[in-house]
Amino acid sequence: MSTASLSAGSDWSRPSLPRHAPLYVAGLAIVVALLLKLLLGWDWAGAAIIAGILNLIALPLWSAFTEGRRKAGDRLVTTLIWSAFVTICVPLAWVIIEVLGKGIPHLSWTFITSTMRNHVPGPTGGIGAAIVGTLVITALAAVIAVPIGLLTAIFLVEYGRGSRLARAVTFFVDVMTGIPSIVAGLFAAALFVLIFGPANQMGLTAGVALALLMLPTVIRSSEEMLRLVPDDLREASYALGVTKWRTILKVVVPTSVGGIVTGIMLAISRVIGETAPILVATGYLAGMNTNPFRQDQGMATLPTFIYDQYAHPDVASCALGQTCAPATWSMDRAWAAALVLIIIVMVLNLAGRIIGKIFAPKTGR
Amino acid sequence: MAKSIDVTDLDIYYGDFKAVEGVNMTIKAKAVTAFIGPSGCGKSTFLRSLNRMHEVIPGARVEGKVMVDGQSLYDSNVDPVEVRRRIGMVFQRPNPFPTMSIYENVLAGNRLNSKRITKSEADAIVEKSLRGANLWNEVKDRLGKPGMGLSGGQQQRLCIARAIAVSPEVLLMDEPCSALDPISTAAIEDLIHELKSEYTIVIVTHNMQQAARVSDDTGFFNLKAAGKPGHLVEFNPTKTMFTTPDNPDTEAYISGRFG
Numbered sequence: 001m002s003t004a005s006l007s008a009g010s011d012w013s014r015p016s017l018p019r020h021a022p023l024y025v026a027g028l029a030i031v032v033a034l035l036l037k038l039l040l041g042w043d044w045a046g047a048a049i050i051a052g053i054l055n056l057i058a059l060p061l062w063s064a065f066t067e068g069r070r071k072a073g074d075r076l077v078t079t080l081i082w083s084a085f086v087t088i089c090v091p092l093a094w095v096i097i098e099v100l101g102k103g104i105p106h107l108s109w110t111f112i113t114s115t116m117r118n119h120v121p122g123p124t125g126g127i128g129a130a131i132v133g134t135l136v137i138t139a140l141a142a143v144i145a146v147p148i149g150l151l152t153a154i155f156l157v158e159y160g161r162g163s164r165l166a167r168a169v170t171f172f173v174d175v176m177t178g179i180p181s182i183v184a185g186l187f188a189a190a191l192f193v194l195i196f197g198p199a200n201q202m203g204l205t206a207g208v209a210l211a212l213l214m215l216p217t218v219i220r221s222s223e224e225m226l227r228l229v230p231d232d233l234r235e236a237s238y239a240l241g242v243t244k245w246r247t248i249l250k251v252v253v254p255t256s257v258g259g260i261v262t263g264i265m266l267a268i269s270r271v272i273g274e275t276a277p278i279l280v281a282t283g284y285l286a287g288m289n290t291n292p293f294r295q296d297q298g299m300a301t302l303p304t305f306i307y308d309q310y311a312h313p314d315v316a317s318c319a320l321g322q323t324c325a326p327a328t329w330s331m332d333r334a335w336a337a338a339l340v341l342i343i344i345v346m347v348l349n350l351a352g353r354i355i356g357k358i359f360a361p362k363t364g365r
Numbered sequence: 366m367a368k369s370i371d372v373t374d375l376d377i378y379y380g381d382f383k384a385v386e387g388v389n390m391t392i393k394a395k396a397v398t399a400f401i402g403p404s405g406c407g408k409s410t411f412l413r414s415l416n417r418m419h420e421v422i423p424g425a426r427v428e429g430k431v432m433v434d435g436q437s438l439y440d441s442n443v444d445p446v447e448v449r450r451r452i453g454m455v456f457q458r459p460n461p462f463p464t465m466s467i468y469e470n471v472l473a474g475n476r477l478n479s480k481r482i483t484k485s486e487a488d489a490i491v492e493k494s495l496r497g498a499n500l501w502n503e504v505k506d507r508l509g510k511p512g513m514g515l516s517g518g519q520q521q522r523l524c525i526a527r528a529i530a531v532s533p534e535v536l537l538m539d540e541p542c543s544a545l546d547p548i549s550t551a552a553i554e555d556l557i558h559e560l561k562s563e564y565t566i567v568i569v570t571h572n573m574q575q576a577a578r579v580s581d582d583t584g585f586f587n588l589k590a591a592g593k594p595g596h597l598v599e600f601n602p603t604k605t606m607f608t609t610p611d612n613p614d615t616e617a618y619i620s621g622r623f624g
Contacts, residue, residue: 161423232460236524238421240474240531241450250477254464361463361513 015066022059022079029054052083096342103339106332112340115300117287121314123329127337129288133203133299134344136292137282138272140207141214146264148211149218156219157226158248177216184212185277192281196295201282203292203299209277214267221263225256258360265352269345275303284308302341309334367565368434368451368534369394370415375429376594377407377414379422384410386594388429390584397557397566399576399603402586402618407595408569409457409539411586415567416452416537417445433535450478453533457540459520461512461527468508470523471495474531490530498526499556518549525556529564536560538568542575554579573619577607585615 018024033051036042042050056079064072106123114126152169160166188209192200229252237247253260283298284305292299313330370392377385385407392398400408413419414427417438431438438448461470471491475482482490491508495501500522504515512523521541528536538557542550557566557579570576576583583606585598599612610616 230460232456232458233462235418235421235454235456236460236462236527237473237477238446239416239418239449239454239456240477240527241446241448242474242477243446246477246479251462251464255462359464361511 014068014071016071017063017067021062022075022082025059025062026055029058052087055079056083099335099339099342102332102335104336106336107339111333111336115286115288116305116308119286119314121316121327121329123332125333127300127302127305127333127340129285129300130302130305130337131340131344132288132290133285133301134272134303134341136290137203137206137210137278137299137301138268140204140292141210141271142264142268144207144211145214145218145267149215149264149267150222150260152215152219153222153226154248154253156223158244158252173216173219176212177220179212181209181213181274182276182280185209185280188212188277189281200295201298202295203282203289205281206278206299206301207292209281210271210274213271213274213277217267217270218264221266222256222260225259225263226252228259229255254359255361258356261352261356261359265349268348272345272348273303273341275307278304279307302337302344306334306337306341309337367394367563369565370535370567371430371432372415373430373432375411375414375427375431377410377419378424378426378428380424383594385414385586386596388597390597390600392565392567393582394565395561395563396581397561397568397579398582398584399580400567400569400584400586401571401573401576402595402598403588404571405595406586406588408584408586410595412537412539412567412569413454415535416454417448418454420445450474450531451533452535452537453528453531454537455521455525455528455539455541457543459517459524459544461515461520461523463511463513465512466509467504467512467515467523470512471526471530473527478531494526494530495523497529497556497560498522499552499559500526516549518545518552521545521549521553522556525553529560533564535565535567538566540569540571543571550575573607577603583607585610585612585618587614587618 029051032054033047036050037044037047056076059079060072060076063075067075111126112131113128114124115129116125117129119125152173156166156169160169185206188205189200191208192202192205196202233251233255234247237251238244242250278301284307285298285300287300289297289299291297309330314327316327372388372390372392375385375388376383388411400412402408410419415431415438419425419427427439433452437443462473465473468491469476471494472482472487475487475490492501492505495504500519503519504510504523512520515523521544525536525541542553545553554575557568560566568576568579580603582600583603584600585606586595587598588595599606599610599615601611605611606615607619610619616622
């Protein structure tokens with residue numbers, strides 16, 4: 001609306017800022033901040049903070065002088081929310097760009113398929129064993145945690161509603177959420193030592209530790225999803241003379257399966273990058289071990305591989321008597337492994353979404 | 366095989382709260398019985414106690430007798446699941462199963478009970494039930510589409526088809542038209558008239574004209590006061606009820622001079 005169309009004395013229309021005013025102001029704030037950086041020699045962080053503050057002040061002020069107080073308040077809050085959004089996106093984008101930039105150059109088929117067995121310092125070696133180990137251990141964790149978690153959620157929603165046992169379970173699930181991951185690792189390690197003796201290094205130990213960490217997430221998200229199923233559907237099923245367990249199996253769970261799968265995928269993404277519990281439970285192995293039930297051998301995983309490359313880097317060969325700086329080969333491998341880990345998590349998430357979409361109730365319109 | 370229902374001294378509780386008190390009535394086979402009364406007077410609660418849906422709510426229980434064809438529904442050796450298999454129910458809000466197609470929705474009662482039926486039997490049941498619910502012509506070309514894609518009135522008729530697909534002996538309807546437009550309501554009322562020849566039908570309604578149109582007998586439920594249990598004020602043939610009711614309260618309610 002242009003000012004020309006405002007009839008004099010009309011209480012209904014008010015002057016308003018141009019449509020893209022927030023963009024203009026943001027652009028101006030950035031330009032001013034860049035100028036300040038050039039002139040006063042500030043660093044990037046300072047310039048970014050100044051740009052944000054300028055933007056936050058300028059737009060509401062402009063609005064206050066033309067549009068009035070209420071609109072100015074609206075502009076202020078809108079700008080705050082957008083600033084928060086952009087701020088949140090910065091580290092995310094940064095991490096992804098950094099990992100992509102440092103990981104891609106070293107990524108190759110040989111790197112993905114070879115192992116660190118008999119490694120001699122140099123750019124060779126790879127993450128084959130680590131990928132297998134991560135997939136095997138995470139799959140074990142899921143196989144343990146998903147049935148227990150889902151059944152617990154079904155108990156909480158369908159059978160235990162409001163009972164003392166259900167309240168206790170909910171409380172302890174909340175407590176479990178707060179267990180530090182290394183404590184889960186220690187617990188699993190101690191448990192398996194009790195059962196199999198002190199020499200145990202089974203991959204299964206790490207799987208149990210990760211399952212412990214997954215459980216609360218699986219229970220909580222499945223519980224929420226099951227609660228969302230309207231009681232109407234349960235009653236409709238009961239009224240057809242269907243037993244309770246078949247109602248749960250055929251009506252309640254299928255109706256909420258999309259959300260349940262998403263929750264399980266989130267839980268998997270959460271534990272797939274765990275390092276500490278795996279180090280404690282199964283240690284790190286340079287070579288390939290595909291059998292998580294072998295007591296005498298641990299398993300390699302991507303997080304422990306990254307840790308190992310960082311903590312025990314290759315040392316560049318150098319003349320006697322000189323101090324040797326660690327070669328960059330290890331860090332290259334660590335970054336490439338990190339990239340592969342992120343890709344695996346993203347693929348799992350996408351797969352979860354697709355599965356959820358396929359099973360989700362259809363509206364049919 | 367429509368059955369009659371005899372109710373004797375029925376009290377219904379939610380935990381310690383007595384919701385309905387001292388109901389006595391005989392619901393005739395192959396007839397439509399309507400319950401009217403103000404909100405919260407226990408009509409729906411009473412209806413739900415007729416197929417033991419009532420006890421789905423934690424803490425809900427019943428004292429007294431409900432006899433169907435000489436069998437007491439609340440005997441300790443009676444399985445509520447079996448009761449519900451024989452006494453079907455249609456709810457206030459249409460509630461087709463969102464994960465199932467129209468075809469699967471109609472067969473839900475059979476499939477969920479894991480009854481083994483052949484494809485041709487299944488097709489026959491679906492067609493018969495959908496025809497019975499006056500829905501066949503509208504959906505016969507899209508039986509594989511989700512049941513949720515239908516309009517509200519069609520969904521409700523789908524729910525009725527689903528309920529009659531298991532050939533119940535009694536059909537309970539809890540305000541089946543309250544969420545529907547007049548045209549869908551008329552369709553369902555026609556359907557009730559047709560179903561009467563095969564089923565015993567009990568319907569709860571807030572619409573007095575509807576009760577007068579569809580029912581043979583009418584029961585009027587009321588509350589003595591707020592917080593007191595609901596009770597059956599009068600139970601009579603619909604014609605009597607709407608012309609010369611026994612009870613002045615009934616007359617007041619029916620003629621709109623209530624409260």
